[in-house]
Amino acid sequence: MIISLFIDNIKFVVPKQRSETRNAKQLIELARYLVSAVGSKISLNKLSNVFGLSNDTLALYVGYMVDAYLLFEVPHFSYSVKTRHDVTKLPKLYVLDNGLINIVSIKYSKSRGQMFENTALIKLSEQSDEVSYWSELKSEVDFIAGKTAINVTATDEIPEREIKGLNDFRKKHRGVHPLLITESTTKDGRVSLADFLRTGLDAPENHASRTRRNNQVRARGKAAAPAN
Numbered sequence: 131m132i133i134s135l136f137i138d139n140i141k142f143v144v145p146k147q148r149s150e151t152r153n154a155k156q157l158i159e160l161a162r163y164l165v166s167a168v169g170s171k172i173s174l175n176k177l178s179n180v181f182g183l184s185n186d187t188l189a190l191y192v193g194y195m196v197d198a199y200l201l202f203e204v205p206h207f208s209y210s211v212k213t214r215h216d217v218t219k220l221p222k223l224y225v226l227d228n229g230l231i232n233i234v235s236i237k238y239s240k241s242r243g244q245m246f247e248n249t250a251l252i253k254l255s256e257q258s259d260e261v262s263y264w265s266e267l268k269s270e271v272d273f274i275a276g277k278t279a280i281n282v283t284a285t286d287e288i289p290e291r292e293i294k295g296l297n298d299f300r301k302k303h304r305g306v307h308p309l310l311i312t313e314s315t316t317k318d319g320r321v322s323l324a325d326f327l328r329t330g331l332d333a334p335e336n337h338a339s340r341t342r343r344n345n346q347v348r349a350r351g352k353a354a355a356p357a358n
Contacts, residue, residue, distance in 0.1 A: 156181065160191055164201060164223055165230045168244045169272075171220035171265075192223075199226050202255055207262035207274045222263055224251045246284040246323055247272060250311050254280075257331045269298040278331060279303075282311040288320075 160181060164172070172192075174185040181188070195201040206219035224247075225231065231244050251273065254261050258275040265271075268291070273280040279299050281292040288310060296308040310320040321329075 156183070157191060157194075160188070161195060161200060164192070164195070165225050165233075168224055168231055169222060169247045172223050173220055200230075202226055202251065204251070204273070205262050207264040207271075224248050226252060226255070228252070243284045246311070246313075247282045249323060250280065250282045250326060253327055253330055264295075264299055266298070269295045271295045271299045274299075274306075275331060277306055278309055279306045280309045280311060282323075284313055286313045286315045288312065 160177070163177075163180065174188050177183070177188050178185055183191075192201065192203075196203055202224045204222045204224060206221070208219075228245055228248055231241055231248060251261065254273055254275050260275070262274045263270070263272055264274055264279070270281075270291075271279045272282050279296055281296055283289065283292050292310060296310070300306055300308060308319055311323055311326050312320050314322045314324070316322045316325045
């Protein structure tokens with residue numbers, strides 16, 4: 131089991147003096163639960179009710195998983211240090227191996243959306259030291275990285291909430307570039323997941339122009355090719 135291999139990695143980062151408290155079964159069950167909830171806000175109180183563990187123990191376990199590169203923690207966005215450390219602003223957790231989502235997920239439709247979002251996060255984590263998310267009332271932005279606000283959807287038929295979240299964030303934070311990562315469309319502030327994986331956090335306004343240039347080059351190449 132892949133998760134069991136990650137648990138072995140976790141054991142290497144657990145302090146020696148805590149060796150007697152390591153419970154492989156608890157860690158595996160908690161890891162499976164967190165992987166199945168990729169992209170969700172994580173409450174220690176809720177986890178405590180589910181697993182019967184104290185908040186302090188859960189915080190340690192989650193910390194071990196982050197240190198072992200099983201999980202990646204995305205905090206709530208704020209320029210205020212006080213707000214960033216506000217316990218009511220729950221972090222979101224992602225995994226650094228998409229294969230784990232397939233192992234623990236049952237519903238394909240939910241898994242596909244999680245895979246898109248998680249794949250984008252992995253690419254962002256390679257390029258940006260700080261990745262956060264933003265949520266206020268019914269508006270949400272999946273990721274904030276530098277001056278780019280990003281929402282991810284596993285379709286080309288963009289739900290209104292994805293656009294609303296980006297627009298609401300821009301109203302509060304000027305100078306931010308909105309970007310929608312979609313299934314296969316690259317135009318007008320949108321970029322397909324495949325193109326995003328190739329270009330990453332390039333200036334959002336350049337994604338569509340680059341795609342147009344590539345298409346034009348291919349078209350010229352076909353036109354110049356000798357007929358058989």
